[in-house]
Ligand SMILES: Nc1ncnc2c1ncn2[C@@H]1O[C@H](COP(=O)(O)OP(=O)(O)OP(=O)(O)O)[C@@H](O)[C@H]1O
């Protein structure tokens with residue numbers, strides 16, 4: 001489904017973020033990308049989102065090369081992806097419910113679709129009862145659930161989660177990972193970039209390890225080893 005072919009990303013001569021990285025991700029896979037700070041995890045996700053271009057190599061998504069994608073097609077491409085970040089990136093002036101509605105409005109969805117889909121997605125992430133609160137009235141875990149609801153609302157094929165548990169205590173971190181597992185079981189491909197050893201080791205899912213931009217390990221039921 002996703003194929004990274006000989007990807008090199010050089011930001012500058014001092015910042016070579018990825019070096020000849022090749023691997024494939026199957027549909028419905030749950031894959032963790034691990035590695036020390038600066039290993040190239042976020043860069044890999046940015047290349048897949050087409051917010052950066054590789055210096056060399058190509059990335060195929062459903063057999064389409066996304067590296068020479070036109071600006072018009074970028075929007076279409078990103079509709080297939082839901083992204084979740086460490087710092088949530090919520091709109092503070094909107095409630096959890098409104099944060100999700102906002103995305104539907106941007107996508108031009110009808111009121112009918114909004115009324116039908118938003119409560120469903122808030123239920124999936126377990127936020128129904130807290131959905132009329134603003135981000136500053138929500139716990140860190142609830143904020144991240146809101147961000148995941150927002151990422152899910154357009155039914156993406158792939159969820160990218162870049163250190164989604166970075167600001168969470170172990171309880172909330174584990175909850176968020178369970179939520180990602182549930183979403184994966186519902187059929188969505190998950191790409192999780194993280195430093196969190198305990199989480200990756202507990203998953204028993206595929207782990208790709210980057211070290212200074214190189215892919216140094218790719219294990220089916222991997223453990224985090226650095
Ligand atoms: N826009 C940029 N311009 C120049 N160098 C960059 C840029 N973005 C990242 N880098 C460099 O590329 C390398 C990889 O960065 P990247 O953010 O992909 O690492 P990471 O594995 O996500 O790290 P972290 O775990 O800290 O999030 C680092 O050396 C970083 O300094």
Ligand SMILES: [Mg+2]
Nearest residue numbers: 041042043162
């Ligand atoms: Mg990063």
